[in-house]
Amino acid sequence: MKPRTLFQKIWDNHIVHAEEGQQTILYVDLHLVHEVTSAQAFEGLRLAGRSVRRAGKTIATADHNIPTTDRSLPIADAISKLQIDTLRNNCREFGIQHYDLNDPNQGIVHVIGPELGYTQPGMIIVCGDSHTSTHGAFGALAFGIGTSEVEHVLATQTLLQTLPKTLELRVDGQLKPGVTAKDLVLYLIGQITTDGGTGYCVEYTGEAIRALSMENRMTVCNMTIEAGARAGMIAPDATTYEYLRGRKYVPADFEAAVARWQELPTDEGAQFDKSLRFAAADIAPQVTWGTNPGLVASVDAHVPKPADYSDPTDQKTVAGALDYMGLEGGEAITDIQLDRVFIGSCTNARIEDLRAAATVAQGHKVSDHVDAMVVPGSGQVKQQAEEEGLDQIFKEAGFDWREAGCSMCLAMNPDKLSPGERCASTSNRNFEGRQGKGGRTHLVSPAMAAAAAIAGHFVDIRDWK
Amino acid sequence: MKSFTTHTGLAVAMDRANVDTDQIIPKQFLKRIERTGFGEFLFWDWAQLEDGSPNPDFELNRPEAVGVSVLVARRNFGCGSSREHAPWALEDYGFRVIIAPSFADIFYNNCFKNGMLPIRLSEELVDEIFSRAEKHADYRMTADLESCTLSDEHGFSTSFEVDAFRRHCLLNGLDDIGLTLEHENKISVYEATHGISAS
Numbered sequence: 001m002k003p004r005t006l007f008q009k010i011w012d013n014h015i016v017h018a019e020e021g022q023q024t025i026l027y028v029d030l031h032l033v034h035e036v037t038s039a040q041a042f043e044g045l046r047l048a049g050r051s052v053r054r055a056g057k058t059i060a061t062a063d064h065n066i067p068t069t070d071r072s073l074p075i076a077d078a079i080s081k082l083q084i085d086t087l088r089n090n091c092r093e094f095g096i097q098h099y100d101l102n103d104p105n106q107g108i109v110h111v112i113g114p115e116l117g118y119t120q121p122g123m124i125i126v127c128g129d130s131h132t133s134t135h136g137a138f139g140a141l142a143f144g145i146g147t148s149e150v151e152h153v154l155a156t157q158t159l160l161q162t163l164p165k166t167l168e169l170r171v172d173g174q175l176k177p178g179v180t181a182k183d184l185v186l187y188l189i190g191q192i193t194t195d196g197g198t199g200y201c202v203e204y205t206g207e208a209i210r211a212l213s214m215e216n217r218m219t220v221c222n223m224t225i226e227a228g229a230r231a232g233m234i235a236p237d238a239t240t241y242e243y244l245r246g247r248k249y250v251p252a253d254f255e256a257a258v259a260r261w262q263e264l265p266t267d268e269g270a271q272f273d274k275s276l277r278f279a280a281a282d283i284a285p286q287v288t289w290g291t292n293p294g295l296v297a298s299v300d301a302h303v304p305k306p307a308d309y310s311d312p313t314d315q316k317t318v319a320g321a322l323d324y325m326g327l328e329g330g331e332a333i334t335d336i337q338l339d340r341v342f343i344g345s346c347t348n349a350r351i352e353d354l355r356a357a358a359t360v361a362q363g364h365k366v367s368d369h370v371d372a373m374v375v376p377g378s379g380q381v382k383q384q385a386e387e388e389g390l391d392q393i394f395k396e397a398g399f400d401w402r403e404a405g406c407s408m409c410l411a412m413n414p415d416k417l418s419p420g421e422r423c424a425s426t427s428n429r430n431f432e433g434r435q436g437k438g439g440r441t442h443l444v445s446p447a448m449a450a451a452a453a454i455a456g457h458f459v460d461i462r463d464w465k
Numbered sequence: 466m467k468s469f470t471t472h473t474g475l476a477v478a479m480d481r482a483n484v485d486t487d488q489i490i491p492k493q494f495l496k497r498i499e500r501t502g503f504g505e506f507l508f509w510d511w512a513q514l515e516d517g518s519p520n521p522d523f524e525l526n527r528p529e530a531v532g533v534s535v536l537v538a539r540r541n542f543g544c545g546s547s548r549e550h551a552p553w554a555l556e557d558y559g560f561r562v563i564i565a566p567s568f569a570d571i572f573y574n575n576c577f578k579n580g581m582l583p584i585r586l587s588e589e590l591v592d593e594i595f596s597r598a599e600k601h602a603d604y605r606m607t608a609d610l611e612s613c614t615l616s617d618e619h620g621f622s623t624s625f626e627v628d629a630f631r632r633h634c635l636l637n638g639l640d641d642i643g644l645t646l647e648h649e650n651k652i653s654v655y656e657a658t659h660g661i662s663a664s
Binding site (some may be wrong): 016017021023024027036037039040043048050053054056057064065069077078079080083086127128130144145146147148149152153155156157158160162164194195198199225226228229230292313314316320335359410411412419429431432433434438 | 480481482488495499510537545546547551567569574575579584629645652659661
């Protein structure tokens with residue numbers, strides 16, 4: 001048989017119907033649902049008199065809208081409450097497992113899927129959320145879809161897809177001390193730009209990728225969409241299987257499943273449509289300075305100026321970004337002063353992320369001109385962090401310790417920046433207004449965010465004592 | 466689904482790259498559970514000044530932009546969040562055609578589900594349209610999906626490419642779910658051979 005990539009194997013394994021000149025119908029193994037992109041899909045089903053084909057392959061949770069303050073209080077925002085209530089009612093009506101607000105397993109959909117063992121190698125996983133690419137860390141084909149497609153999956157358990165091209169992003173060598181998965185992926189986005197992956201499914205390969213923990217692999221795959229690629233994946237290996245072993249919803253015969261999963265990695269000699277190679281040693285801690293994740297620099301560098309770019313569209317983009325960000329161009333990154341710090345999101349709110357931030361914060365105090373918050377990715381992450389005493393470290397340092405949710409990654413709930421406020425954030429998007437109208441977001445790793453909270457400005461984590 | 470065969474309308478040029486779906490429809494409007502009525506919130510943060518009055522410099526607020534239905538922008542239009550609220554807002558505002566050198570994948574796909582035609586052209590051709598839109602008052606373009614051509618009233622004409630299946634569905638306003646369910650027996654066979662049962 002012709003050597004195949006991980007992507008090609010998963011694609012081939014899920015073909016329900018393929019016909020020349022048409023999109024392929026693919027079977028979906030896991031459909032994750034949240035409150036913001038599902039209400040209109042369920043309504044569509046009702047209007048057409050359709051049911052959910054495989055409710056058992058669908059799980060739901062409310063994450064985008066929910067407050068991260070005291071959960072025993074009613075939700076103050078009536079429109080948010082209606083959307084959250086609507087999800088609950090839809091799940092009840094269609095028989096879908098729903099991790100509701102007070103469920104100990106509630107959390108960001110891309111955190112709970114893996115931690116409960118729903119996410120498994122070889123699956124096709126979809127969700128009405130672009131950061132579904134996260135689940136590709138397990139060697140799954142996982143990507144975000146629109147609400148019309150959510151309805152399609154609910155009704156048919158399948159999706160119509162056009163075959164994407166494949167892109168290998170290989171990172172050779174070892175990351176230097178202080179350089180994390182977040183820095184790695186921000187660096188790659190900076191290199192290939194925010195639309196460099198458009199039309200592709202990415203597979204991350206190379207020694208630096210293999211060495212990453214599952215949490216770190218999720219951070220990398222999570223941000224694949226910020227380079228324009230809908231899906232990013234990493235071949236499953238012993239790290240993957242050890243992470244999954246013993247989790248609640250993994251296959252009963254785990255060893256048999258591992259034997260199947262071991263067939264998945266890209267075959268020797270398989271061809272990608274495009275391959276790019278990078279050296280881990282070239283990567284320093286990264287800080288975004290603009291209004292898309294590709295506008296990023298090393299922490300020891302300076303903010304660029306429009307004249308540093310040759311393409312007129314790039315010059316205009318950079319000028320607009322600097323204006324929005326309140327930067328001149330030419331500043332040292334470490335001179336940028338901060339008002340807020342957000343540690344959270346589906347990118348960086350897992351237990352290892354919180355450990356990394358707590359290690360930096362321990363024994364320090366948050367700068368008196370910074371307001372800092374930590375929002376765990378799930379109820380389970382929160383509980384584990386509290387068992388390890390991380391919450392105490394954060395609270396003693398002056399960080400706010402919150403309930404799980406998407407929170408200030410997209411500021412749909414009450415957690416948001418005020419106009420002009422500057423924030424170091426472990427989230428995934430620094431778009432204009434993303435964390436609140438007029439708010440200025442700099443994306444960084446959890447350790448860099450914690451250090452920035454304490455210093456009041458960006459610091460090179462490699463110099464942190 | 467709405468069909469699309471041909472459309473002629475007033476074009477607006479938006480000289481911006483990487484227009485993300487957070488700009489097209491900001492998060493505070495995603496709390497609604499309806500599918501309609503998003504047009505008035507389109508590009509909310511760009512369309513308003515800090516005091517809430519209309520921003521006169523914003524492309525869609527200019528007097529010549531009243532009644533626009535063709536949007537021309539720079540590369541990577543619709544990047545970021547998968548929110549289908551973005552095409553809902555564009556469509557509800559009155560847009561039927563969007564032209565750019567490139568689109569983000571999810572947004573591009575979402576357009577077809579809502580009866581809108583996204584057209585990819587080379588950077589050079591988009592540049593050409595930008596200069597024509599600046600030169601001619603009341604600049605109108607026609608997108609014909611039957612012949613896959615885009616033209617204006619001043620001699621510009623180009624063909625564009627679109628996936629044959631998506632074109633077929635859009636021309637005929639076909640419902641994707643209905644089409645897939647024509648193969649329901651194949652879904653059942655797939656499930657049977659993979660040990661998937663109703664639950």
